[in-house]
Amino acid sequence: MQKFEYTVKDEVGIHARPAGLLVKEAKKFQSKVMITKEGKSADASKLMAVMGLGVKCGQTVEVSVEGDDEAEAFEAMKSFFETNL
Amino acid sequence: MLKLSGKAVYKGIAMGPVAVLKKDDQQVKRTKVTDADAELARVGKAGEKARMQLQALYDKAVKEVGEASAAIFEVHQMMLEDDDYLESIHNMIRTEMVNAEYAVAVTGDNFSEMFASMDDDYMKARSADVKDISNRLVRNLMGQEDMDFTSMEPSVIVADDLSPSETVQMDKSKILAFVTVHGSTNSHTSILARMMNIPALIGVPLDLNEISTGTKVVVDGFKGEVIFDPSEEVCAETEKAMKEEEEKLQLLHTLKGKENVTLDGHKVNIYANIGGVGDVGYVLENDAGGIGLFRSEFLYLGRNDFPTEEEQFQAYRQVVQTMAGKKVIIRTLDIGADKQVDYFNLGQEDNPALGYRAIRICLKQPDIFKTQLRALLRAAMFGNLSIMYPMITSTEEVKKIYAIVDEVKAELDESQIPYKVPEQGIMIETPASVMVSDELAELVDFFSVGTNDLTQYTLAIDRQNEKLDDFYNPHHKAILRMIRMAAENAHKCGKWIGICGELGADTELTEEFLRMGIDELSVSPSMVLKVRKAVREAKIDK
Numbered sequence: 001m002q003k004f005e006y007t008v009k010d011e012v013g014i015h016a017r018p019a020g021l022l023v024k025e026a027k028k029f030q031s032k033v034m035i036t037k038e039g040k041s042a043d044a045s046k047l048m049a050v051m052g053l054g055v056k057c058g059q060t061v062e063v064s065v066e067g068d069d070e071a072e073a074f075e076a077m078k079s080f081f082e083t084n085l
Numbered sequence: 086m087l088k089l090s091g092k093a094v095y096k097g098i099a100m101g102p103v104a105v106l107k108k109d110d111q112q113v114k115r116t117k118v119t120d121a122d123a124e125l126a127r128v129g130k131a132g133e134k135a136r137m138q139l140q141a142l143y144d145k146a147v148k149e150v151g152e153a154s155a156a157i158f159e160v161h162q163m164m165l166e167d168d169d170y171l172e173s174i175h176n177m178i179r180t181e182m183v184n185a186e187y188a189v190a191v192t193g194d195n196f197s198e199m200f201a202s203m204d205d206d207y208m209k210a211r212s213a214d215v216k217d218i219s220n221r222l223v224r225n226l227m228g229q230e231d232m233d234f235t236s237m238e239p240s241v242i243v244a245d246d247l248s249p250s251e252t253v254q255m256d257k258s259k260i261l262a263f264v265t266v267h268g269s270t271n272s273h274t275s276i277l278a279r280m281m282n283i284p285a286l287i288g289v290p291l292d293l294n295e296i297s298t299g300t301k302v303v304v305d306g307f308k309g310e311v312i313f314d315p316s317e318e319v320c321a322e323t324e325k326a327m328k329e330e331e332e333k334l335q336l337l338h339t340l341k342g343k344e345n346v347t348l349d350g351h352k353v354n355i356y357a358n359i360g361g362v363g364d365v366g367y368v369l370e371n372d373a374g375g376i377g378l379f380r381s382e383f384l385y386l387g388r389n390d391f392p393t394e395e396e397q398f399q400a401y402r403q404v405v406q407t408m409a410g411k412k413v414i415i416r417t418l419d420i421g422a423d424k425q426v427d428y429f430n431l432g433q434e435d436n437p438a439l440g441y442r443a444i445r446i447c448l449k450q451p452d453i454f455k456t457q458l459r460a461l462l463r464a465a466m467f468g469n470l471s472i473m474y475p476m477i478t479s480t481e482e483v484k485k486i487y488a489i490v491d492e493v494k495a496e497l498d499e500s501q502i503p504y505k506v507p508e509q510g511i512m513i514e515t516p517a518s519v520m521v522s523d524e525l526a527e528l529v530d531f532f533s534v535g536t537n538d539l540t541q542y543t544l545a546i547d548r549q550n551e552k553l554d555d556f557y558n559p560h561h562k563a564i565l566r567m568i569r570m571a572a573e574n575a576h577k578c579g580k581w582i583g584i585c586g587e588l589g590a591d592t593e594l595t596e597e598f599l600r601m602g603i604d605e606l607s608v609s610p611s612m613v614l615k616v617r618k619a620v621r622e623a624k625i626d627k
Contacts, residue, residue: 011406012207016214017156020163047160047167048196051211052202 002074003064006081013056018084023047025080031067035079044077087313091289093306094275095138096367098327099284101301102242102314105293108248113190113223117182124178124185124194131185131225132171136162137219138195139250144251150281157249158402163219170196182183186226193219207438217248228335231390232240241302245293257281262304264289264311275597332613340614340621341372347599347623355616356412358585360399365407372617375412377533377607378451378585379404379471381457382419385426393508397460405468414533414607416512417442437542443476444486450544451489458493462504471508473533478517483528483552512585512597514538533607536586559588565597572601581608592619600623 014022021041026033026044033044037059044063049077055061063081065073118124132194139162145154164170169190177188193215196442200212239259244251246267260283268275268287278285284306296313303312312319356377357368368376370415384392384400405413419425422440434440446551461472474486490506497504513519514535522532536559543564546557568584575582583605588594590608595616598606608616 012402014203015207016160016211023163043168046169047163048169048199048215049174050201051208052199054205054208056205 001064001066002070003062005060005062005075005079006078006085008057008085009058010085011057013059014050014053014085016051019047019050020082022050022080025076026073029065029067029069029076031065031070031073033073034061034064034066036064044052049080086316087321088593089285089289089291089311089313089602090435091311093234094268094285094287094310095279095283097262097282097284098306098323098330099241100315100327101261101322102238102240103243103296103298103302104237105296105298106244106251107244107293114184114185115187116184118178118184119182121179121182124188125175125527126186126224127226128171128174128178131189131222133166135218135221138225139165140568142253147256149253155253157223158253161250163176163212164218165222181455183362184451186223189222190201191561193222204386213246213248214563217250217255220248221250241295242306243291243296243302252278257283262286264291264302264304265290266293268292272617276554310482311559325419328386333614336614336618337371340617343617343621345374345617345620347625349624349626351599351625352377352585353599353602353620354412354601355605355613355620356414356583356605357610357613358607362403365404366608367407371610371613373610373613375411375414375469376404376408377414377583377605378420379415381414381415381417381529384430385418385420388428389454390428394456394460394492401460401464401470402467405464405470408468409491410469412469412471414475415461416475417444417461418453419475440454444474444482445476447474448482448485448489453488455493455496455602457492458490459497460506462493462506463489464499464503465500465507466503471510471531473512475508475535476514477511477525478515480521480524480528483511483525486580487528513567514542514570516543516567519571522571523577526574528581531580532575532582533605534568534571534582534584534586534588536564536568536584536588538565540588543567548603558593559591564588565594568598568603569601572603576602581605590616593617595619596623596625599623 010018023045034041035044035050035053037053037055040053042053044050063077065077067073097205101160121494139158143155143158146158158301173192173195174188177183177191178185181304197212197215200208200215203209212356227593237259241264242255242260242261243264247263262283263278265287266272266289271543275285275287277381286309289311290495303319315323316507327486344352356373356375357371357373358378359365359368359376360380384397401415415426419442420429421431421440423438425431427429427445440560464470477483494506508530510529510531510533511525512523512535513532515538518525526532540559544557544561546553557588572582581604583596584603590612592615599620606616
């Protein structure tokens, strides 16, 4: 398993549209991508669960990736967060 | 005639016939099924149809309101494909052997409940999106069609609530205004109404059964009013207001992006006065060069306890960031007199205007003041922020303020919280401050004249007393001499001076103010372009 931490810079947090794009990105990989905020976790391939975390600007999330293509997925998720959130 | 109030999400005026939009209550009944697979297949088919409908709505919205606002329909499509959502529907059908409509309706309620209970206004508003997609699925399952608006004549849409898909489906040329009983300013319907420049009122307490389609109605987004069956007088007034609004829009087109410069080349800054984070959009829309007076009272009003440092910091930071480098002058707490707040426990006063208010509260109860100062100093890191202190009468008060600012700095240093001490200025709104403005100018970075209070104190006229209207002359020589004196003293020390009271927007005086050397005029957002027009027609050198 590989993981990284990210502090959200987008003013409105992980709101509907970026959450949608995030899910699209996560679904490209076989690895399971999990997002954790303050002990609550959500599967990154599930839109409503991700939105349900209610991640706001300035909050830090942990993103973990586990599976066959985790190296690839790790890089993709990291660059997704950095460019979109 | 029936007059009701609501919250305006787009300021504009409209008049026309009502079209009442009653949703056929989707009476979803729970029935037992024997073939779960057949029900699941129905869900799949309804979902497929929904995706096509949403794609069509997306395409329509892109054309009408742009890609950013249309994105909500893309999100709706993704919500429809959400694993948890679909799983919940499938599980209900399989384990409870219920009909698809019921499974969708219950699942939709559960998920929208989840969003409604979140502590974030934006996410709360998303519960409407979940309801929207669930209703769409149920409609498709029942074989109902989307509402048809094509044969409608241009109307004011009156509804309980509108979903984003309903809003976009309507033909823009046929909507004069929206009036809804429910809805939030954060909802996509509100956002779309603003994008489409359609007057819209939400939270209007009306009974749809009492309004019939075809009734004449006036919607006034400026006053936040809707008037059914208006009198002839109201109609005439509305027509006049609509014409003025039209002219203002024309002005906007011709003056936007132009400089605030007189015929003979003198420049002045024109900023806007606002009273809340939500007004920032109007500031930018009207092309103001900055915010000359940001009343911080909104953070304290309408609640039961003091706002926290974090709440204040977030609000200030959001404004300075949105203004992206343009000046934002935030006035510290100005409670008291005509603005009372219960939890301050200020008590009754015989003469509140001459009483315990504004900076006096801050100096007597420094804890309240310090919380605000900490938030301001922290927010100053994020943009071009200035602090302005109200109701100053002496240099001693300014020195006391600076001592408190020093304490706040020391505390922030100790906790290693990043901050910046921004430009600090004072309101000139008491005759005393004018008389000692030479000494005050040495201490502060700028002056801003609050003409409303300055007039009240100088002319000894209570602003709230209607009987005195005949004596109230805002153009009184005494006031103009005071402003001139403050301006001269500011400039002697190399400081700048602005006017943020109502007089600043008085275009009869614009030329005179410019002759006095006033550096900035801060007016309500809707007056910015009018004042710009007056400046561009003025000639200063004789």
